Amino acid sequence: MIIVLRPDVTEDQINHIIERVKKLGLKPHISKGVQRTIIGVIGPEDLLRITPLEVFPGVEKVMPVLAPYKLVSREFKSEDSVIDLGKGIKIGAKKIVVMAGPCAIESYPMLYGIAQKVKEAGAVVLRGGAFKPRTSPYSFQGLGEEGLKYLKDIAEKLNLITVTEVMDPRDVELVAQYADILQIGARNMQNFNLLKEVGATRKPILLKRGMSSTIKEWLMSAEYILSEGNFNVILCERGIRTFEDFTRNTLDISSIPIVEQLSHLPVIVDPSHAAGKWGLVAPLSKAALAAGADGLIVEVHSNPEEALSDGNQSLLPERFEELMQQLRELSKALGREL
Ligand code: PEP
Ligand code: MN
Numbered sequence: 001m002i003i004v005l006r007p008d009v010t011e012d013q014i015n016h017i018i019e020r021v022k023k024l025g026l027k028p029h030i031s032k033g034v035q036r037t038i039i040g041v042i043g044p045e046d047l048l049r050i051t052p053l054e055v056f057p058g059v060e061k062v063m064p065v066l067a068p069y070k071l072v073s074r075e076f077k078s079e080d081s082v083i084d085l086g087k088g089i090k091i092g093a094k095k096i097v098v099m100a101g102p103c104a105i106e107s108y109p110m111l112y113g114i115a116q117k118v119k120e121a122g123a124v125v126l127r128g129g130a131f132k133p134r135t136s137p138y139s140f141q142g143l144g145e146e147g148l149k150y151l152k153d154i155a156e157k158l159n160l161i162t163v164t165e166v167m168d169p170r171d172v173e174l175v176a177q178y179a180d181i182l183q184i185g186a187r188n189m190q191n192f193n194l195l196k197e198v199g200a201t202r203k204p205i206l207l208k209r210g211m212s213s214t215i216k217e218w219l220m221s222a223e224y225i226l227s228e229g230n231f232n233v234i235l236c237e238r239g240i241r242t243f244e245d246f247t248r249n250t251l252d253i254s255s256i257p258i259v260e261q262l263s264h265l266p267v268i269v270d271p272s273h274a275a276g277k278w279g280l281v282a283p284l285s286k287a288a289l290a291a292g293a294d295g296l297i298v299e300v301h302s303n304p305e306e307a308l309s310d311g312n313q314s315l316l317p318e319r320f321e322e323l324m325q326q327l328r329e330l331s332k333a334l335g336r337e338l
Contacts, residue, residue: 001048002076003039006060013058014039024051027227031077040065040076042227067262069219071226072233077264083204083232085161086180089124091204091234092266096331096338097295099125099163099268100320103310104132104140105147108154110302115154117317118300121324122338125181126151126160127297131167132309133187140308148178155180163206163297169197176201186211186238186273189221199228206297208236208270215255219263235259235267236297237288239274248276248313251284256291268295272313278304281315282323289330298323 003017014030017039021028026043041048045064053062067073082092091097100123105111115126130147132140143150148164155162163181166172167188175182181204188194189210198205205225209218222233237256239249251274259267269288271281285296301307301314315323324338331338 001041001045002063002065003041003053004060004063005037005039005058007036009037009058013056017053017056017059020051020053020056021048024048029071029226029229033077033079038076040071042070067219068216069223069263071231072219072222072263072265074262074264079264081231081264081266083234083266085125085204087124087159087161089161091268092294094336096289096293096327096336097125097268098123098324098327098338099127099295099297100300101127102129102301102307103272103299103314104129104142104308105150106140106143106308108150111150112154112157113302114300114317115158115160117302118320119158119160121317121321122328123298123320123324124161125163125297126155126158127163127183127299129165129309131165131171131175133165133167133185134309145174145178148175152178166194166198169194172197172201176203180204181206181234184208184221189213189218192221192224195221195224196228199225199230202230202232204232204234205230206234206236206268208238209240209252209255211239211241211249213240215258215262218255219259222263222265233265234295235263235265236270237267237274237293238270247274247280249274251275251287253287253291256288256293260292266294267292268297269293270297272297272299272310272315276313278313278315278319281313282319282326285323285327286330289327289334289336296327 100118132142271284304311
């Protein structure tokens with residue numbers, strides 16, 4: 001349910017409404033927009049029916065939210081959410097945010113070399129996995145905390161923001177100590193305990209779409225995070241499983257405008273895991289921006305042949321630089337910036 005407040009509502013009136021909502025045992029979420037302040041109320045709506053909030057001073061109207069993903073929906077918040085990533089970087093506004101780096105952190109010098117290159121090319125967020133969700137238990141599983149230390153140290157030296165995956169609810173505190181953005185991988189999109197745990201932090205969360213998840217399920221997973229009070233969620237389309245096996249996954253381009261219609265949250269695209277082949281990363285990146293994505297997360301490796309994971313889909317730094325130049329031109333044509 002959404003309580004839309006009058007433009008001239010006072011702070012005292014807002015506090016009075018919030019107190020009443022809390023007394024009913026419901027959770028209020030205030031959202032102060034440019035034009036209006038609204039209070040989203042989540043919980044059994046029967047309780048609210050007993051208390052006619054329409055008669056409270058400062059209230060203009062009370063509306064039900066029809067979408068099952070309440071806080072995530074455009075009904076709840078009509079303006080785009082712009083998320084502050086730190087160091088002056090924001091996502092969800094005019095400027096496109098590009099995140100890049102290796103699939104996995106393999107060593108300090110390896111990460112440093114790639115970080116320098118992607119930064120020079122214009123990436124503002126450094127990616128690198130320290131806890132890797134591998135299909136085989138015999139594949140490289142990541143460097144764990146040691147990798148997180150390299151990531152933080154290198155990003156500080158180069159003034160970059162970091163994103164890395166957290167796979168286990170027990171590791172959230174640890175990963176949050178080192179990383180700026182916490183990534184929830186496709187395989188964990190419906191790990192509800194993990195979603196609640198990252199929801200309890202106030203870090204930006206990069207929520208990847210599960211490889212067999214519908215858009216509705218993806219938004220419901222985001223709702224788990226927002227319902228814990230963390231509104232800093234970035235959605236990431238990374239391709240879904242279809243009958244087509246030429247590519248690793250099928251990039252669902254239409255999910256971008258759909259999510260933009262349904263939700264106020266920013267959405268980015270991971271062309272690397274969608275394609276599974278480096279030669280497709282550039283065209284998919286361009287398609288993603290043209291479809292309205294707020295950013296990209298791209299795998300880059302200086303020696304893809306020897307990469308410990310996802311070498312096939314990793315761009316060489318020089319190819320990434322070339323792509324960034326093309327994306328800069330494209331962004332202008334789209335009325336955005338990079
Ligand atoms: C990754 O980003 O390296 C990764 C494992 O991605 P996904 O969860 O989308 O497969
Ligand atoms: Mn990868």
